Amino acid sequence: MSRTLVAFHAHPDDEALLTAGTLAKAAAAGHRVVLVVATDGALGLTSDDLRDGLGDRRLTELARSATAMGVARVIHLGYADSGMTGEIPADPPGGQRFGRATTEEAAQLLAAILREEHADVLMSYDAAGGYGHRDHVKVHEVGARAAELAGTPRVLEATVPRELLTRVISCVGHFYRFPADFDLGVYERAFTPRAQVTHRIDVRRQIPAKRAAMAAHASQAAADEGADRTLALFLRIPRPIYDLVFGREWFRDPAHTGPVSDDIFAGLP
Ligand SMILES: [Zn+2]
Numbered sequence: 001m002s003r004t005l006v007a008f009h010a011h012p013d014d015e016a017l018l019t020a021g022t023l024a025k026a027a028a029a030g031h032r033v034v035l036v037v038a039t040d041g042a043l044g045l046t047s048d049d050l051r052d053g054l055g056d057r058r059l060t061e062l063a064r065s066a067t068a069m070g071v072a073r074v075i076h077l078g079y080a081d082s083g084m085t086g087e088i089p090a091d092p093p094g095g096q097r098f099g100r101a102t103t104e105e106a107a108q109l110l111a112a113i114l115r116e117e118h119a120d121v122l123m124s125y126d127a128a129g130g131y132g133h134r135d136h137v138k139v140h141e142v143g144a145r146a147a148e149l150a151g152t153p154r155v156l157e158a159t160v161p162r163e164l165l166t167r168v169i170s171c172v173g174h175f176y177r178f179p180a181d182f183d184l185g186v187y188e189r190a191f192t193p194r195a196q197v198t199h200r201i202d203v204r205r206q207i208p209a210k211r212a213a214m215a216a217h218a219s220q221a222a223a224d225e226g227a228d229r230t231l232a233l234f235l236r237i238p239r240p241i242y243d244l245v246f247g248r249e250w251f252r253d254p255a256h257t258g259p260v261s262d263d264i265f266a267g268l269p
Helices: 014-028 054-069 103-116 134-150 162-172 184-188 204-216 230-236 239-246
Strands: 004-009 032-039 073-079 121-125 154-159 199-202 248-252
Touching: 004 014, 004 103, 004 134, 014 032, 014 054, 014 154, 014 199, 014 204, 014 248, 032 054, 032 103, 032 134, 054 073, 054 204, 073 103, 103 134, 121 134, 134 154, 162 184, 204 230, 204 239
Parallel strands: 004 032, 004 121, 032 073, 121 154
Antiparallel strands: 154 248, 199 248
16 A cells, blocks of 8 residues: 655754654655755855755755655745744744744644645654754654644654664764764763654665765765765765664654564555
8 A cells, every 4th residue: 555654853963863664664664755844944054155045955855865765745834944043043034943833833734734745744853853953853842743733644754773883883983073063961861761652664675875965965065175964974985884884764753563574665555
C-alpha cells in the first residue's frame, strides 16, 4: 500500500543530515514523500562571497537535494530563518522570522498541507530540537500541533541516540580537529536518550542518495579561508566510518509501544 510521508524541517540541509536515507527509502518503495521547510536558512553560516541571496541559493540547493532523494514535492512554509545566537533579528522586509511566529499560526499552515496530502506520517523533531537551534525546537512544537489539527495518525521525531552521538564525536575527535562552528558540549544534552528511540531505520542502501543530498548543500560546506564547516567535515569522513554513522536513522514516535521498529509505516491504519 502506498503511503504519504510529510517531512517537516527547519532549514534546507537539515533533511539531508537527519532523514535523507529514510526519505529516499520511502520514495524508492513507491511512497509519496513531501518535504516542507519552515525557513529558507538565510542566516546559515557560509563564506562571505555567498552571503548575498543566501536564502534563494539554499532553496535551490534544497530542490537539488530533494531530487537526489526522490521527493515528489517541496514546500517552503514561508518563514525567515531566526538565526542561532543572541536575540532574534528584526524581520526581513515582507517576511516574519519563524521564531517569532505563534505556534498556532504556523501549525495551521502545516496542517493545511497535511490535510491536502492526506499524510499518513509527519516527520518532525524531538523536543530538544536536536542540538537545540530555536528554529528546530519550534519545528517540534509546530509539528506536534499540526498533526493534532489535521488528525495525522503518526508523528516521527527525527533524532539521534544521544549516547551514540557523544561516543562517535569523541572518537572522531581523535582524528580530526573540530571546525570552529562545532561545540561538543551541546551534544551531551542534545537529541534523545537511546531508551526513548522507537524506530531505527537501516539506510545503508540509500547512502549514495544521502551523500548526494548532503553534497547538494554546497553553501553549507563553504567557509572563509582558515575556517571549516561541519557538513564538509562529515563528507570527508572515510566511508566505513561514514556508513556506520550515517547508515542508520532514528526516530521517536511518542505514541509507540513495544520493541524498536525498523519500518516507519508498520501498523498504520
Ligand atoms: Zn537547521
